[in-house]
Amino acid sequence: MALIATQSLTKTYPGGVTALSDLTLSVEPGIIGLVGANGAGKSTMIKTLLGLLTPTTGRAEVLGLDPTASGEQVRARVGYMPEHDCLPPDMIAAEFVTHMGRMTGLPRTVARERASEALRHVGLYEERYRQIGGYSTGMKQRVKLAQALVHDPDLLLLDEPTNGLDPAGRDAMLTLIHRIGTEFGISVVVCSHLLGEIERICDSLIAIEGGRLLRADRIDAMTTGTDVLAIEVAEGTAELSAALAQRGLTATAEGRMLLVPLTDEATYDLVLRTVAELDLPLHRLDQRRHRVAELFSTAVPTPTLEVSHV
Amino acid sequence: MSEHSVIHDIGYQRYTGPRLGRAYAARSLFEHGVRVAFGLGRSAKAKIFPWIVIGLVTSLAVIVVAVKAQSGEMILTYQDLPSTASVLVMVFLAVVAPELVSRDLRNQTLPLYFSRPIRRSDYALAKLAALTTAVWLLMAGPQLLMFLGSAFSAADTAGVAAEARGMLGGWVIATCYALVFSSLAILIASIASRRAFAAGAIVVVFMITSPVVGLLAVLGKGGALSQIAPMFSPFSLPEGVRSWLFDTSIPIGPYGPLYGLMTVLLVAGCTLLLLLRYRKVSL
Numbered sequence: 001m002a003l004i005a006t007q008s009l010t011k012t013y014p015g016g017v018t019a020l021s022d023l024t025l026s027v028e029p030g031i032i033g034l035v036g037a038n039g040a041g042k043s044t045m046i047k048t049l050l051g052l053l054t055p056t057t058g059r060a061e062v063l064g065l066d067p068t069a070s071g072e073q074v075r076a077r078v079g080y081m082p083e084h085d086c087l088p089p090d091m092i093a094a095e096f097v098t099h100m101g102r103m104t105g106l107p108r109t110v111a112r113e114r115a116s117e118a119l120r121h122v123g124l125y126e127e128r129y130r131q132i133g134g135y136s137t138g139m140k141q142r143v144k145l146a147q148a149l150v151h152d153p154d155l156l157l158l159d160e161p162t163n164g165l166d167p168a169g170r171d172a173m174l175t176l177i178h179r180i181g182t183e184f185g186i187s188v189v190v191c192s193h194l195l196g197e198i199e200r201i202c203d204s205l206i207a208i209e210g211g212r213l214l215r216a217d218r219i220d221a222m223t224t225g226t227d228v229l230a231i232e233v234a235e236g237t238a239e240l241s242a243a244l245a246q247r248g249l250t251a252t253a254e255g256r257m258l259l260v261p262l263t264d265e266a267t268y269d270l271v272l273r274t275v276a277e278l279d280l281p282l283h284r285l286d287q288r289r290h291r292v293a294e295l296f297s298t299a300v301p302t303p304t305l306e307v308s309h310v
Numbered sequence: 311m312s313e314h315s316v317i318h319d320i321g322y323q324r325y326t327g328p329r330l331g332r333a334y335a336a337r338s339l340f341e342h343g344v345r346v347a348f349g350l351g352r353s354a355k356a357k358i359f360p361w362i363v364i365g366l367v368t369s370l371a372v373i374v375v376a377v378k379a380q381s382g383e384m385i386l387t388y389q390d391l392p393s394t395a396s397v398l399v400m401v402f403l404a405v406v407a408p409e410l411v412s413r414d415l416r417n418q419t420l421p422l423y424f425s426r427p428i429r430r431s432d433y434a435l436a437k438l439a440a441l442t443t444a445v446w447l448l449m450a451g452p453q454l455l456m457f458l459g460s461a462f463s464a465a466d467t468a469g470v471a472a473e474a475r476g477m478l479g480g481w482v483i484a485t486c487y488a489l490v491f492s493s494l495a496i497l498i499a500s501i502a503s504r505r506a507f508a509a510g511a512i513v514v515v516f517m518i519t520s521p522v523v524g525l526l527a528v529l530g531k532g533g534a535l536s537q538i539a540p541m542f543s544p545f546s547l548p549e550g551v552r553s554w555l556f557d558t559s560i561p562i563g564p565y566g567p568l569y570g571l572m573t574v575l576l577v578a579g580c581t582l583l584l585l586l587r588y589r590k591v592s593l
Contacts, residue, residue, distance in 0.1 A: 050425050052593055072427045076329060080425035086418045090353055102338040103426045105329040114325065121322060131353070147422060152325035184322040 001064055002026040003155065003187050004049060008058035011044050018211055019044035025216040030203030031181035034191045041211040042191040043083060046157050050080055063154055076105060079148030083159040086144065089133030093119060093143050096132065097150050104151035118146040122176060138169040145176070156180065156188045162197065174201050227262045231271060232284040243274050262287060336432040343440025347406045359405040364448060367395045371452035375459030388456060388480025389558055392449050392487045396545050400516050402448055403491055407499035408508035410437050415503035421593045430588040438584060442492040449484035453477055479556060486548040490573060493580035494544055500587050519543035537563035541572045
């Protein structure tokens, strides 16, 4: 069963702004990255999946349910972490998460236990008995994640979870999300405008631009057959290229390096043997995965996705 | 720590137990609201104002009981307590109503509630019910204290029964006050996201009606107009109801049922506007 499926989903706001336009996609459970520039329609998409917004036309399906018709059932099984600040500064984190657990139907004692658990899983221990107002941005993001996790949802919708975090905080947050998706067995949709940041933790990617779907697919499907071997020699780059061509490997030059498509292990041996026969000083030989961003930049004439190399 | 002790990381546990539905969530929100109203589970700063007001209203009851024990005279009846304490109750509302609803608007906590099974109307009604209950307790608690004090000094069981009837009548009036005051105050607070503005707006709306009623009463020269005028202030509307039900307060002539109707319309109207407000609230 598809985790999320949409059929020509369109959302036009009363002001006439079209946030989502004819979006049709279907994704499998796992960690799903939802990428797009600011204003691409990511938050609108999330709110539509939660049933907080009604689509203008088309339909969506989350966990096999229609969020417009059965919003309550969907929301009972989904955890949502908004992009903006949403925590009361004068409440104690443990109490707040407990309260939110009860709001999702957990009995009182269970809510308290699971709140402690959830806060522990996001990395808040003794700090959880302090008021949220005194927390750092990183700790607040963790509390926001804990309140989405407290009722053990089947799906987490995280809107820009790394917003406002420093590089170390971003890494920690992404690692945590990856753990939730793999060890906890909860499917996650992560929104981000930084493709480079989330592509390493995702199983699938949905890229949207101006409310339109660019591509939705599994990461491995996007990168299959695109692995390359980068070879750098101190001299004789042209000779090597010719020699490789004779052995049936088409090398393309990129700066001072030669790129050869990597089909299997034999390619390594072939390249090494060629270099050795020509007696060239080898500087570098490494396998490169095509970054997903490169796929998009070839697929789309004007790439507007912001790519960060954290 | 002994050398045998091991820390087990049991990892993440899926939850398979019961998930109680919407009604439970709304009830939890109501309970939470009542606690917030009295500053329970919150910082000492949040407790100051509610408990000063509770202290003052309670001391009213203590004075009444003390005077009755000394002289046997009841200087304030059960039904008099709400109107005597009404300004204090308004201060309580100005502090507590913004705590209940403006804070969630200001901190943008609403999306967290509305991404859960409860509906927007559940949220609005739970908050209204919490405020009404808190305000009712603020008046009914001291009334109970007055009863306990008087019951001990009562001569016989018939005296105790009379006191109990008096207290129940007081509770009816307290309920009327709580409904009128809370529905109006929570509606005002739900529009302002800053607590100070909300508190100011509540005081202004409550106070501005008093001179209007006073002016109308003077203009009416004791006629029909002065008998209807009190229903245009939240302070005197419940007193009109009291006259209608018990004939113990202001002169309202034959307009008693009109006061009852006005109360129902005011509470229903405010509740309806509150529901509309939360239907429209942007996330």
